[in-house]
Each structure stands twice: as C-alpha cells, then as structure tokens.
Amino acid sequence: MGARHLVTLTLNVNGEMRRVTSDPDTPLVYVLRDEFKLKGTKLGCGLEQCGACAVLVEGAPVLSCVSPVSAFEGKSITTIEGIDANDTGSRVQAAFVTYSAAQCGYCTAGLVVAATALLDDNPSPNRVDIAQALTPHLCRCGSHPRVFRAVKAAAKS
Amino acid sequence: MSLAAYPRIADWITAQDGLLLVRTGKVDIGQRISTALIQIAHEELGVPFNRIDIATVRTDKAPDEGMTSGSNSIEQSGKAVQCAAATLRATLRKRLASKYGGAPEEWALADGAIFLPGTNHRFPVIELIENLGKDDLVDPAALPVARPYQSPPRPRMRGIAEMVRGGHAFIHDLDVPGMWHARVVRPPHVHARLNGVPETARARLAAKGLHLIEDGSFLAVVGPNEWPVVDQAQKLAIACDWDVGKGLPETDVFTLLNASKSARFHAPKAAPTKGPIPEPLVLPDHTARYERTYQLHGSLGPSAAMAQWSDGVLTLKSHSQGIYPLRESIADSLGLALEKVIIEHMPGSGCYGHTGADDAAFEAALVAMAHPDRPILLKWSREDEHMWEPFAPAMAVELAAKTSGRSITAFSAEVFSDTHRGRPRPGPKRAGPGKLLANRFRETPIGPTPAAPNMGVHAGMHRNLDPVYAIENKRLVKNLVPDLPHRTSAMRCLGAAVNIFAIESFMDTIARKSGADPIAFRLSHLDDDRARNVLLTLQDQLSHWPDLTEATGRGVAFAQYKNAMTRVAVAIELTVNDMAEIQLHRAAIVADAGRIVDAEGLTAQLEGGLVQAASWALHEEVKWDRDGIQTRDWDSYPVIRFDNIPKVSVTLQDQPDEKSLGAGEASPGPTLGAIGNAVFDAVGLRLTRLPFTAASIRQAAYH
Known part of the structure; x- marks a missing residue:
C-alpha cells in the first residue's frame, strides 16, 4: 500500500521552488515542517480552528493544517520564515x-x-x-x- | 525553600566563557520568568543583558525547585538569584576596596565592569566572578540594589525576536537524525479497556511501515514520518474493539459535590486543621452559592515529549512544570533507578497549570523503551488534549454573612471540590505513578491515586477562601469530594478563581442591598493601606469613564492573591446584547506587586490573566455524556477570540523598597468577580454559575 501513493510535487515556498515526494493527501503543514524543516509554522488543532498554522498563499492567509499539499502546487506560499x-x-x-x-x-x-x-x-x-x-x-x-x-x-x- | 536547599552562590550564578549564567529550577512557560531573572542579575551586577543567559533546566544540573507554579517563581527563584547576585556585588566591592582603596560602597557596577569612580581601577565583573571560590555562600539578607531611577525596568522579553521570525524552538519542533514520531491510540473514555486490535488494522499498519506499541490497553503507533502516524493512529482508535463498560457517569456534578461524603476541614485563615468545624451562622442576612463547571487549560499547542532509551539511561525532554517530581514518578513506574532518568525542560505552548505535559513524557518513555536507541517524538492531538488533560475541577462555594448597617459582622464560606493536586508527585502507595495517565491502561495498571487533602495554607481549593477583608468572625470550611466523574488537577489560581469570584460577587450583592457604593463598601472593610490605594486608584480612573449606555454595566472586584501576594483591582464594562451574549468593552487593572522586576512582563501577566478569566467567564465548559467527553475541539469548547477583547489599561503601583510579589495568577479572580458584577449592573441578573453563556443568561432571566 503506502509507497504506491507517493507523488513528487513542486512547491513555491518563500520564493524558492522546492520538490517533495509525499502522499498527496498530507496536509501542507506537515510538508512544510517535516520535509522542508520550516518549523516556524505551528500545528495547534489540525481542524482549521485555531490559526497557529497560517501561511500566505498568493498573499492571502490560509490555514495549512487540513488542505492537502497537492492543492498548493503552482501557488506561491509564504511562511513565517519568509x-x-x-x-x-x-x-x-x-x-x-x-x-x-x-x-x-x-x-x-x-x-x-x-x-x-x-x-x-x-x-x-x-x-x-x-x-x-x-x-x-x-x-x-x-x-x-x-x-x-x-x-x-x-x-x- | 530555594536558598535553604541550595545555599551556594554557584548554585544560582556562575560565569563561564564571558557569559554570566543564571541557574534556576523554574521553567519559562511564557510567563517571562527567564526575562525577569536576567533583569535581576543585570540590575544587581551591572552586566549587560546580552551577556547573561539562563542555564538549561535539567534534572542532573539545575537546582530542584519543585514545581513552577502558584505564582511563586519571583518570590523563590527570583529571591535566590537576587540574594546571590547581591552577595556577589558585596564580595567584589569588599575585595577590591581592601586591595585598591576606597570604601566598598564607592565601587560602582555598570556596563559589565566594576570601577572606582575618579580612578582608573576598572575590572570586568564576569572575569572576577569566574575566579571566585566555588563554595562561597549566599547571604540571604543581602538587599537588592537601590533603584536610582523613577520608573521600574522594562527589559525586552527574552526570545521575542526569535518568536516573530518563527525561530523560537518549541518541543514540537525537535527534529534529530533517526527520530521517529509517535501517537497514542486513545480509548473512547477513561473507563474503556481494549478487547483487541483487529488483524486487518495490524496489517494496514505494517503495510504503511508503522509499528504498534502494546501494553495492556495502552496503544501507540510509531514510525518514521509524522503524518502517516497521525492519520493511522486516528483510524486505529476507531477500528479497535473497546469494552466501554458503564461509560462516564451522567449525574449532575453540582449535585454530586454535596451528595458525596467529603473529607471536611475547618480552615481558619485558609489553613486547614483537624479541629472541630464551627457551627454554621444562625439566621444569616445573606446567603449565596456559586459554582463553576469543569474547565480546560486548553494549551494552544497540544502536549508533546521526546524520549530516548540508550545504554540503560532514559533521556527525556518535556515541557512539564515539575521535571524533578516527574522524574521520580517515571523512574518508579518503569522500575528504573532515579539517576537512570534524566529530564530536560524545553518550552511547550503556554500551559496555565497541569496539562498533558507529564503524561506525554511518560508515554514517550514507554514508546522509547520498546525501541531502544531511537529518539521518539510523541505528540498529543487536539482531541487528546481536550479529552485527556486533567481538568480544572468543578467547584461550589457556599457563602453566608451577617451584617450590621453597612458592615459584615460574621462570614462563612464552605467550598466543595475535587482535588487540584493531580500532578505526578511521589508519595505513599506509588502516588506519583498512579497519577500518570498511561499507567491506568497498562497490563499491570497503577492508579488512579486517591486524592489526599491539601493541608497547606491558601493551597488547593481553599486558596483565597478567606476574604482579605477585615471581618471579625469568619468560618471557613473545605470539603474534598471523592468519586467525581473526571480526573482533575491544578489550573491557574486553583481554588482562588472560584473563591474570589464568589466572595466578590457576594460583596457586590451585600453592598447593593445595603445601599452602599461597591468600592466604598470594600474600602470600609479594608485595613491594608496598599490594598486601599489600589482600589482608590481604580475609583479615580472610573470617574473618568464616559456615561453608560443601555444594557451596559460596570463591575469592580478586588483581591490579594493568597492574601499575601499581588493586590489587584479590576473594573469591567460590558453589554449584554439582545442575544443574551456578553460583549466586553473596556477593562482597567490596578496592581501592587511590590518592587517591580519587569514592568512589561508584569503587565502582560495581568492582562493575560484578565483575558483568560474572561474566556472562563463567557465560554469555557467541559461537556460529556455516557460515551465520553463531548468537548473535543475549539468548536465544541469555544473560548474567547479577538472579536470580544476589551480595551485594557494596566496601572502598576511600584514599591521599590518592598519585596517583589508573585503576580501570574493575581488578576483572574478579580476579573471573574468584575464580570459577574458588571452583568448585574447591566441587566439586573446575578449569575452564580460559571460560565455565563447566553443560554445561562436567558435561563436566569426566566427565574
């Protein structure tokens, strides 16, 4: 099972194009924190209720703890580090x-x-x-x- | 306590590599204690801020100062560091004066140097301290340096520059080579036990490259990547077959508080005794009962811990408020020698008391011992924290008073509560292990430990049960009630939150019934000048507030935390709208915390306490039914948000020649009282049960 679902995605994070191989359903915050080591974005609830995981997507605030990473391909993401x-x-x-x-x-x-x-x-x-x-x-x-x-x-x- | 156990200067302050290192057993939980301790050392020794650091708080290195709780850190650790630094200052002055001349007090300390003005004798302080004897003792009578300036210090908060850039490391951010993530698989409620894990569920875990830790009904999923662990642990909890037994009891907790046979104590001056309990007041003029339901600490970041088991040593990182007692409880739970367990404190999210931190540390240890040599980072989910943290107990306070004219001549307070002491402190019958959640579920279960009455002064449920007001005849009684539905422990203020809410609501009621102004009524029952000044200052501020509009009200309240720490008066202005919702407009806090160490930190604690208490007052309520805790997230357990924050002003009354007083828990109690009194002022309803939800206000309006 597991490995079959992995895909390679390219994300624009803080102005840099970054590639990641991941389950496309993984919420964005886990990819930012665990794959890109951008630990400044916090996980508070995983339910879009507390705002700790906010990042900018195309300049607008978005909570990153539920939406899958695959939804952010081709979009410009800014984290607290950027x-x-x-x-x-x-x-x-x-x-x-x-x-x-x-x-x-x-x-x-x-x-x-x-x-x-x-x-x-x-x-x-x-x-x-x-x-x-x-x-x-x-x-x-x-x-x-x-x-x-x-x-x-x-x-x- | 801190100085008595650690009498050497080197226990508190050392110098190395050009830095002054302040050593403490108290941990920074967002209350800015590390900023305050650095400020104290800076003020006493003239060493610049950027050359002072706080040593890591670790069980094999730091002084054992027990818990970081009870607003005690400034009065314990702060006092110890101040005395140590002041002793150092005196020692350096004396030695240099005898060698180079001048009177000791002529030697000045500034910018990292000690010098004799008008000469070229100038020496770096840190180097001198490095060369002092390692066993020199602290002079416990060493006085703090006189303040040459008017306004109290306002140092920049330690760590804030990193926080705004996302660079402040929390325990959740640990990421070391070879590390695995872990998540506990929770039963539906505390009485449920595991019947079995289905083979299909085991196969799914294996296919994902994940491992299952099993010890009785304690289950955890562990693996190299975080999201699969989180996702599969959640799925496994649903897939498992649980024996749910009779479920959680659904009887009204406020009925249980009085119906159960309690351990009952007379507590004159909030000091419980084993003596006889005085008779209730005969024909009191006023009686009232105030209640609060179970509430959460509700840390924003759920609990977490890191553990590694290597070469027979268990190394943990934890955001516990008491790493020494936790170490003993974990060592006992696992049958390890005490020195084989090392715990280092690392920041977690703000905690406000005993959260899941200690439980998470033990759970991480259980996982780590099943996977030797592998660092394990275990995190609780939001649902874990909401359902499984030890709650603040439900409480009831029954008050009665006799009055003569506009004065109270006799007063009675009787408090009913479960324990506020659920922390894993070692004690008889393995009390420490019995308070660690996972031990209840292991194959050989330990606990739960029955609560023992806290006989300390102003401790537990009877904190601030004794009104600070001058009343001749007081009857104070505490009731420790067993067998209540939920695990409970210490939350910010302990009993003081509800006791002050009760007393200050009651004072307001009696004042109004006697036709007295609420502030004047309090002043007429206060002998203490500093308390009176705090209230008078608030009164003056209120005279400048604009006139009230419809359905708007103002309330005031006053308290001195533990009748010995910071004195705080609070005023609140609010509206009760057509939907019976409370909207907070403005708030004023006036506080006397003695000699101010860090004015900005003190203000932040007072404001933060007000906001948290407003959240308790308006929203917070744990709900449950037979199937389990039903408040599992921020929708089902709402809390205050930015759309209902009053404009807050804080006025500090500095007392440079008095001792510094703890302030972290000083404002919530008066805030609860002021909100209740403002609601009465606005709509004429006396609300006696926290929280004041719209439903409860509508209900009060019908009665």
Whole structure:
C-alpha cells in the first residue's frame, strides 16, 4: 500500500521552488515542517480552528493544517520564515517585538502572518478590522491587548 | 525553600566563557520568568543583558525547585538569584576596596565592569566572578540594589525576536537524525479497556511501515514520518474493539459535590486543621452559592515529549512544570533507578497549570523503551488534549454573612471540590505513578491515586477562601469530594478563581442591598493601606469613564492573591446584547506587586490573566455524556477570540523598597468577580454559575 501513493510535487515556498515526494493527501503543514524543516509554522488543532498554522498563499492567509499539499502546487506560499521579504511583514515583526506582543509565542507566527495579510490589504485598519482579521486565531495566554497595539503601530509606521 | 536547599552562590550564578549564567529550577512557560531573572542579575551586577543567559533546566544540573507554579517563581527563584547576585556585588566591592582603596560602597557596577569612580581601577565583573571560590555562600539578607531611577525596568522579553521570525524552538519542533514520531491510540473514555486490535488494522499498519506499541490497553503507533502516524493512529482508535463498560457517569456534578461524603476541614485563615468545624451562622442576612463547571487549560499547542532509551539511561525532554517530581514518578513506574532518568525542560505552548505535559513524557518513555536507541517524538492531538488533560475541577462555594448597617459582622464560606493536586508527585502507595495517565491502561495498571487533602495554607481549593477583608468572625470550611466523574488537577489560581469570584460577587450583592457604593463598601472593610490605594486608584480612573449606555454595566472586584501576594483591582464594562451574549468593552487593572522586576512582563501577566478569566467567564465548559467527553475541539469548547477583547489599561503601583510579589495568577479572580458584577449592573441578573453563556443568561432571566 503506502509507497504506491507517493507523488513528487513542486512547491513555491518563500520564493524558492522546492520538490517533495509525499502522499498527496498530507496536509501542507506537515510538508512544510517535516520535509522542508520550516518549523516556524505551528500545528495547534489540525481542524482549521485555531490559526497557529497560517501561511500566505498568493498573499492571502490560509490555514495549512487540513488542505492537502497537492492543492498548493503552482501557488506561491509564504511562511513565517519568509514573511520579512515583504516590507509589511518586517514592519509587523518589528512592532510585535516593540510591544512584546507574545507570551508563550505558540500563536505568534500565525498572528504575524495574518496581520501582514491584513495590512497589505488595508493599510489603516481600525480596531474592528483588526479583530475581524485575527478572530480565526486563538491565543490562550491572553496576549490579545498587546497584539492589537502592535498591529496598530505597524499600520502607522 | 530555594536558598535553604541550595545555599551556594554557584548554585544560582556562575560565569563561564564571558557569559554570566543564571541557574534556576523554574521553567519559562511564557510567563517571562527567564526575562525577569536576567533583569535581576543585570540590575544587581551591572552586566549587560546580552551577556547573561539562563542555564538549561535539567534534572542532573539545575537546582530542584519543585514545581513552577502558584505564582511563586519571583518570590523563590527570583529571591535566590537576587540574594546571590547581591552577595556577589558585596564580595567584589569588599575585595577590591581592601586591595585598591576606597570604601566598598564607592565601587560602582555598570556596563559589565566594576570601577572606582575618579580612578582608573576598572575590572570586568564576569572575569572576577569566574575566579571566585566555588563554595562561597549566599547571604540571604543581602538587599537588592537601590533603584536610582523613577520608573521600574522594562527589559525586552527574552526570545521575542526569535518568536516573530518563527525561530523560537518549541518541543514540537525537535527534529534529530533517526527520530521517529509517535501517537497514542486513545480509548473512547477513561473507563474503556481494549478487547483487541483487529488483524486487518495490524496489517494496514505494517503495510504503511508503522509499528504498534502494546501494553495492556495502552496503544501507540510509531514510525518514521509524522503524518502517516497521525492519520493511522486516528483510524486505529476507531477500528479497535473497546469494552466501554458503564461509560462516564451522567449525574449532575453540582449535585454530586454535596451528595458525596467529603473529607471536611475547618480552615481558619485558609489553613486547614483537624479541629472541630464551627457551627454554621444562625439566621444569616445573606446567603449565596456559586459554582463553576469543569474547565480546560486548553494549551494552544497540544502536549508533546521526546524520549530516548540508550545504554540503560532514559533521556527525556518535556515541557512539564515539575521535571524533578516527574522524574521520580517515571523512574518508579518503569522500575528504573532515579539517576537512570534524566529530564530536560524545553518550552511547550503556554500551559496555565497541569496539562498533558507529564503524561506525554511518560508515554514517550514507554514508546522509547520498546525501541531502544531511537529518539521518539510523541505528540498529543487536539482531541487528546481536550479529552485527556486533567481538568480544572468543578467547584461550589457556599457563602453566608451577617451584617450590621453597612458592615459584615460574621462570614462563612464552605467550598466543595475535587482535588487540584493531580500532578505526578511521589508519595505513599506509588502516588506519583498512579497519577500518570498511561499507567491506568497498562497490563499491570497503577492508579488512579486517591486524592489526599491539601493541608497547606491558601493551597488547593481553599486558596483565597478567606476574604482579605477585615471581618471579625469568619468560618471557613473545605470539603474534598471523592468519586467525581473526571480526573482533575491544578489550573491557574486553583481554588482562588472560584473563591474570589464568589466572595466578590457576594460583596457586590451585600453592598447593593445595603445601599452602599461597591468600592466604598470594600474600602470600609479594608485595613491594608496598599490594598486601599489600589482600589482608590481604580475609583479615580472610573470617574473618568464616559456615561453608560443601555444594557451596559460596570463591575469592580478586588483581591490579594493568597492574601499575601499581588493586590489587584479590576473594573469591567460590558453589554449584554439582545442575544443574551456578553460583549466586553473596556477593562482597567490596578496592581501592587511590590518592587517591580519587569514592568512589561508584569503587565502582560495581568492582562493575560484578565483575558483568560474572561474566556472562563463567557465560554469555557467541559461537556460529556455516557460515551465520553463531548468537548473535543475549539468548536465544541469555544473560548474567547479577538472579536470580544476589551480595551485594557494596566496601572502598576511600584514599591521599590518592598519585596517583589508573585503576580501570574493575581488578576483572574478579580476579573471573574468584575464580570459577574458588571452583568448585574447591566441587566439586573446575578449569575452564580460559571460560565455565563447566553443560554445561562436567558435561563436566569426566566427565574
């Protein structure tokens, strides 16, 4: 069984074309983490409920824990490791540092990715816009107030 | 405790390779303790931040400081590091003064050097420390350095730069050559046992190149690639034949809390005794009962552990809050000598108490011992964590008071709960192993260990059962209730969350019934000036908040954690909308945590506690039926999200000459109280059972 199902796929990850041999049904996050060793994207639920695994696909935030890797062939994927290639991304990162917008840090990568997508789409979001963009993301430490401050600051800078 | 067991300076601070190394047994669980400890060493010794590091917390190297819990790290490890660093400062000054002149206190420490101003005597601090005697003792009376500036320090959080780039390594990210992944195959519920694994299921695993670990009803799938392991473990759980027995009990837990025969103790000043229990108040003027159902820690990243069994030594990496007690419990479970088990702490996701971390470590050990020399990374699934972590116990608190005018003259509090102490601590009758989940399912099962009453002061369910208010006649009773439906353990605040919620709701009710302002009513029952200042500051802030609109209310609450740690007052403004949902608008926290070590970290802990308590108050509720736990993910167990976060302000009252106080659990209790009081203010309903779901608000409105 097993091996018969393996296929070779080419993915564009952080601007680099990368090949992987995998079961095409494997959710993208496992390929990013285990095959490409991009461990910054976290797995929190595997159910698209918590946002820890967010990556950008063609610039839009996508949760990577359910959709199979085969669905991402030919699309441009940006993970937290590549988010600083985008000017907005590096501003968001800097603001998260300035405002200490993390506690344990497990949700942070997903939030930075989502905030980058938000600001690329809407350079001056209000509090409701920020809340709406980040509501798919859970933070259990309660860093939300600092995340609001950081995203606002990144929008202004 | 920390200094008494580890009295040498070298137990806490060493210097090597140009770095100052701070040694601690406390682990960073997202509460920024490592930032705080570095800040303390920096302040005492003038060594720059980037030349101070925290040593890895490992059972064969770090001081054994027991658990990282109870908001104790600043007062234990922080105090020890501060005294060690202050002793070093005094020693260096004295030696240099006697050799080069000047009075000891004239020698200054800054930028990594110690120098005598006005001379060219200047020496690198780290090198001097490297050359000190290794057995010099810490002076436990060494005072912290005086603060030359006005505002408390705000160091940059350790690790944040890596976190925002995805470079901060969590235990889940371990990836070493030859490593295999493992997943436990769970029964439908805790009473189910394995009848058998179908041959077809075994064949499917084999065809996928996966292995099955079997020890009684404990099953795990292991193999080289993560996704096939995850996928097949899930499928195998469904394919297995389980004997489900009678299933989980469905009796209402709040009925069980009173119906069962409990171990009952009088607990004056929240210190349980074996003495007689005072009679209840006769004809009290006010009575109320407050309840909370089972809740989850609900870590964002499910538990994980790495294990390797090589040459008779079991090496583990774990995000447990207590690697020393865990080591003893695992060694005992496996019949290994203590020194043959080594546990190193590695960060997991924020935990807020006893999660699946310890259980995962033991499960990884079981798998590793079946596959010698192979590193095993075992991860729990989301469903594993939701169903199998030890829950925060369901609780009930019954309060009564007699009043005279606007003062409380007699007060009674009686709390009912299962244990908050489910951690695998060693004890009689193999108590430690009996608290590790997998041991229940092995061929030779161990446990569950029956709960023993916690007789510590402000421990377990009776933490903050004693109101901080000056009331002459107090009757405090705890009831440890056995045989309840679920495994329970420590969650942030332990009993204090529910006790403070109860007391602060009750204070609000009595104040309103006596026609008193809720803040003025509290102030009239408070002798402690620092507590009064915290409340007065909050009162002043509230006077600047805009007028309330319809269905909007404000509530306040106050508490001092364990009646000895950080004092916190909270105000909440919220609306109860037409759907009976609570929408949080704004919140203010005022806190006195003594001498502030790290203002940013302290603020983050207070804010985080408020948000977590808001989630407990509005949403969190474990549900189950005969077939098992039904809250298995974030849809069935909703929690607070970004769309309902209030604007939070935090005001810190620094006390540079007082001791630093633990703060990690100081804000949730008052937050629960303030939310309940704000709901009453908004719609006139007194909610007494957490959580305040829309359904429960509608139900309260009918009654």
